[in-house]
Amino acid sequence: MLNKLACSITHLLDARREGHSLPAGLYTREDVFQADLEVFFFSHWIYVGLECDVPEPGDATVIDISNTSLILLRDDDNEIRVVRNVCRHRGSRILDPGSTVVSKLVCPYHQWTYELNGELSYAPHMGKDFDKSCKSLKAVDFRSIGGLIYVCLSDNPPEDIADLENAMLDRLAPYDIRNAKVAHQIDVIEKGNWKLTMENNRECYHCSANHPELCVSFIDLDFGYDPESLSPADRQQAEEHFAMYNARTAAWEADGFPSATIEHTRNVETNFRSQRLIIAGAGESQTEDATAASSKLLGHMTRKDLGDMHLWGHNSWNHFMGDHAVTSMVIPLSPDKTLVRTKWLVHKDAVEGVDYDLEKLTHVWTETTEQDAELVARSYAGILDSAYEPGPYSRFSEGALDEFATWYIERMRAHGY
Known part of the structure; x- marks a missing residue:
């Protein structure tokens, strides 16, 4: 039998009308936020980073999700590892937030020392009968999908991650994201609930009025329109x-x-969507003039006319173009604050100022x-108002939002x- 807290959330879920945004409490309440963390960030597969975040053995980076801390690292055998950032002695954090380079993982508290594969190698003053073999750092289940790292913190991870792997294997292969490099990263704290961040990203109803650079x-039009208007x-x-889009898609597919x-996106556990989008104007890249930002193309790419390979997940969105890629990860911080971490990727040998201009x-x-952060904040402020009631989604331009809410x-x- 559901407890009182769960029943309270159930009432909110029951109140949601098909084709409408969610009841206010599903965006604003602390109990819902904690349930969201448990369901969507601790029980489902989430995107947390890239193989090229840790390009060399000893490279490590920390990803924090609420009270959970993970270490993404590359070990001495050049293999990717994801382990819990919790010492097996008395629980101290081993690494601080951010990126670093280490030869071993050493707990600052009592110097328990772990190899880069997570095995405990040194535990001073624990006695001759102490068995180090059962005190390795706790490993995290992860998948590298074309160089994108997905983790699941559940003991029973959803098996349909295989659908994402199968769908993206060939789509991502030409970009060779495993061997890209991070040219730039920004962290933006949006003043709104994580679901508003994801909803805002899943529609372009707002684009023409708010994103002059992107447009x-x-x-x-690719995200829907009302023909009668x-x-x-x-x-x-x-x-x-x-008609041109259909012809272009057919030609791309004919070329492999x-x-x-x-x-x-519905009746599934692992939520994702992928499509190769046409790039407007010069047609090469998502830049201010739609021409390529980097003269050295990503991976094995030889063409700049292959549009934008788009990939959504329930906590991420990604754009892969001939010359560079943009990946964004969403991590909830509180009911009213959400971290959006965006990275720009280029070919591993591309040189700033020579092959690409960072600006x-x-x-x-x-x-x-930045524009989206302002929109999310305005949306959240309105949802806090007692006048808010769930409004109808445009069936032409916001169908993806209805899918996400469902x-x-x-x-x-x-x-x-």
Whole structure:
């Protein structure tokens, strides 16, 4: 039988109307926030980083999710590891937040020392009968999907992560993200609930009015429109665009580049969507003039006309282009604060100032992320108001939001709420 807390959340879930945004409490309440962490960040697969975050043996970086701390590192055998940032002695944190280089993992408290594969190698003054073999750092279940690191903190991780792996293996291969490098990173704290951050990213209804830099290369029609609201000339233009889109997709696929839309967003555990999007204007990259930011293309790429390989997850969004990639990770901090960590990736041998200009590389998504942060804050402030009531999604432009809200309700119920 559900406890009182769960029943209270269940009432909110029951109150959600199909085709509408969520009841206010699902965005604002602390008990819901804690349930969200347990269900969506501790029981599902989440994106946490990249193999190229730790390019050399001894490279390590810490990812904190609420009270849980993980270490992503590369060991002496050049293998990726993800371990809990908790000493097996008395629980001290081993590494501080951020990135570092280590030869071993040494707990600062009592100097318990672990090899980079997590094995305990030194525990002073514990006696001859102390068995070090059972005190390795706790390993975390992870998958590297084309160089993107997904972890699951559950003892029973969803098996349909295989669907994501199968879908993205060929799509990501030409970009060779494992051998890219992080050219730049920014952390933005949005003043709103993590679900608002994800909802905002899953629609472009707001793009033309709020993202002038992005709209140079983004085509908002690709995210839906109401044909009856268009003039005959604009409707004809939209029809011509989608005819061209279908032809371009067919040509890409004929050339061996998977491009068609994959929707894995309802009646599933691992939520994702992928599609190769056309880039507007010059058609090369998401920059202020839609031309490539880096003359050295990513991985094995030889073409700049392959659009934007787009990948959504329930805590991430990613754009892979011929010259660079942009990845964003979402980590909830509280009901009203969300971390958005964005990274720009280039070829591992690309040199700043020679092969790419950092300002051109980062300008569009720096501006877009700041604009989105303001929109999320405005949305959250309105939801806190007693006048808020869930509003209808546009069936033309916000269908992905309805899918996300429906999936959210499904997964909460599957976990007993």
